[in-house]
Amino acid sequence: MSAAIEISNLQYSYPDGRAALRGLSLRVERGDSAAIVGPNGAGKSTLLLHLNGLLPPQNGSVKIHGMPVAAENFKEIRRRVGLVFQNPDDQLFCVSVFDDVAFGPLNLGLGPEDVRDRVSESLAAVGISGYEERSPHHLSFGEKKLVAIATVLSMRPDILAFDEPSSNLDPRASYALMETINALKATKLIVTHDLAFARATTKRTAVINEGRIVAEGPTERILSDAALLRANGLAADVHA
């Protein structure tokens, strides 16, 4: 059976010529929860944008459930891969929570009844039932994050990819988000430099640095390898 995500030798350079991904390869099995940890500028967000074709591969390939990410598959791939952006204000662009969560299902061509079902089901999954008529700019940051997750859950994706889910959250909101993510049934890819968050939400971890995967394995093992973490900007050298 093909993997949920299969990336091989992916390369990408920004328009100004700076290389972001330099031959990155990664495999995530169906139903797995995987973290990608790495320092700022390692290429984490760029990698995520390749998962549903928002950035087309310049070199190498990305396959989702065996299907190459290419223009003719965008519709299906964007239904299967739910991207949760780092800043919920980018993801919530409608004037009400309902409109935002309904946006994906409406684009899938579902009817009014199905759309309403999907909206209430998705809000329930992140624990904020009844938020339909609220407007995003009156929500707290933590609530916005939850709504942002609901907006992709409503498309019933097989794969959920989160970009820095715990950024800007206080510890309590961050903990609540961990629990929410752990309760979701899907293949999960979590891009972060919050190691505690990675530990609490994933079984496998890959370390990314300078556009390449430099280590991959069970989360517990990777995150207890102090030398590896130090070498890749994930732990500071402490001189006692």
Added chain:
Amino acid sequence: MKHSFLDKYSDLDSAVHRIDARVKALCALGMIAAVVTTPVERALPFAAYFAILASVFLLSGIPLRHILARLLIVAPFVLLFAVIAPFVPHYSGEAGHRVGVLGLRYYPSGITMLISVTAKAMGGVLCIVALTSTTPFSELLRALERLRVPKFFLALLSFAYRYLFIFIDEFERMKRARDARSFGGKRWWHMQVLGRMVGTMFLRSFERGERVYGAMAARGFDGAFRSIRPLRIDAGDAATGAAFAALVAAAWLAL
């Protein structure tokens, strides 16, 4: 930060707030049309219009302060016009009275014109204030959609409404950062700094636009704006709308 200066008070609960947004939008539009097409020489219709608006506001429970503050929006235009209007002839061959300063002439019809413009502008603004203060913006958009306003235009309105607040927050943060580091300096220098801030805002909005488009594309956006329309217009709303229309029409025609 929370802003709600656009549709402030729209979440109150009153007889006016509960009316279907479509009915309200149509009433407001019809009333504006009536106000601007009534010759100002006929004082009675105008008295009727303002009486109608006053009762709507009374029913809605919107504070008078808020309404007056909104009326101030037209003040600069009216003021500008008030300064100019008395000195411009409004029909050809009109005889003016010499004022004696700078060769200016004073035309009585200018005063009528001024009253007309002021009354119509105020009437129009009051209609819009009545509509937007009793209807949440999202519902207003839905109403306009059901009234077949093009979706593209609605999407533009909805983005403007959604991101306006975010841009205001962003600009305020930037201003704070500037104020924290800015001591004295010449006016010219301040203008330069402000110019750069506006430039930065432009770049940031541009980048945000790209990210938002990414978020839309990620959820299957293909250029078509779709929505479902919950229809909940009832007989009561329709009757209210009809009664309102009859009242305005009576003022426009008969008086």
